[in-house]
Amino acid sequence: MRFQWRFVSFLVLVFLFAGCTATSSLVQRQTIRVFYATDRALNGQSDHSELYGGERGAVTYGVCEVGISQGHGIAEPDMRLYGEPDRKNPDSDAELQAVNLICEMDFFSELDRSVKGSPSGDLLLFVHGYNLTFEKAALNTALLFCDLGFNGAPLFYSWPSRGSISKYAIDETNIEWSQPDLKRFLEAVARRSGAKDIYLMAHSLGNRAMTKALIELLQEQPQLKNRFKALILMAPDIDAEIFKRDIAPKLTDTGAFVTLYASCDDKALQLSTDVHGYMRAGDISQRSLLVPGIEIIDVTSVDTGFFGHSYYKGSRLVLRDLAFLINRGFHANDRLSLEPIDLPQGRFWRIKKDVKHALP
Secondary structure, eight states: OHHHHHHHHHHHHHHHTTTTOOTTTTSOOOEEEEEEEEEEEEESSSSGGGSSSEEEEEEEEEEEEEEEETOOOOOSEEEEEEETEEESSSGGGGGEEEEEOOHHHHHHHHHHHHTSSSSSSOEEEEEOSSSSOHHHHHHHHHHHHHHTTSSSEEEEEOOOOOOOOOOOOHHHHHHHHHHHHHHHHHEEEEEEEEOOOOEEETTHHHHHHHHHOOOOOOOOGGGGGGGGEEEEEESSSSBHHIIIIIIIHHTTOSEEEEEEEEEEHHHHHHHHHHHHHOOBBBBBBTTOOOOEEEEEEEOTTTTTOOSSSSSHHOOOOOHHHHHHHHHHHOOOGTTEEEEEETTTTEEEEEOSSOOOOOOO
């Protein structure tokens, strides 16, 4: 009964909020080029927003052109926006303007030029989560790139999520199906992108493929360990006990700087717990997930939106903390926006609500 009530409430609220997106053709936008690879099938549609659907397909490559509202970026290079409210609908700041398919050889040539032509020479690779279309994945990656003030090149991998709240079981199956493709893509990025440092970030279900693909790749080819600078796990929808026992120890062996963001108020992960019968790794309410070598950040104290699941794009405080991590290489102990919490099981960090005076 508890599961049925929560699921019905969740569906009602999702559909109520789905119609709240506002767009305007009068908004001035800057165009961001976002590289992508996907194993979604082509739809055969001429409309670029519907070029890819939710069916499985061969891996294809390309570049998206995303229009971002002028003045959207909030994280770097300055820190003046610490006291401003969170954005309630960040997706309205972005518009997919074009999708350009290119062959694999040209893709990596263009990616190499973009990376080497960027100020940092770095690369940020994002893998999205459940209930996301290709278009939304492109928009989210572009917004993340701007929000972080990232000085390298943005890239995303889009697996065949159905983009529907009711298709969770299909999404679970498809993220598992996509893992070998993602593993091959990670290898290609490591060898052919030309990046100085590669930052990996995954959200929700995307963490399942990202963690397994990275572990398998580096177990088979340990010489690539120095290619991946950091791995960021956002609200991972992974069985918490399996993560702690089987996944976390192997992640610490990859050589990457691993950070996990979690919350006690993530309603999507609470629903996943009801479905699977066991807590998720992105739920920190029982404090049982603390693992040596992985820095765990508790975002419960900040405004993460009603569902509390997509805080990587809605919370200024979370984004600012990410900017310190990615752009400046600060570990949790060095980020003054965090306070350490020590327990017998180990240490984790909590984002402070009032961080106006916590700038480095």
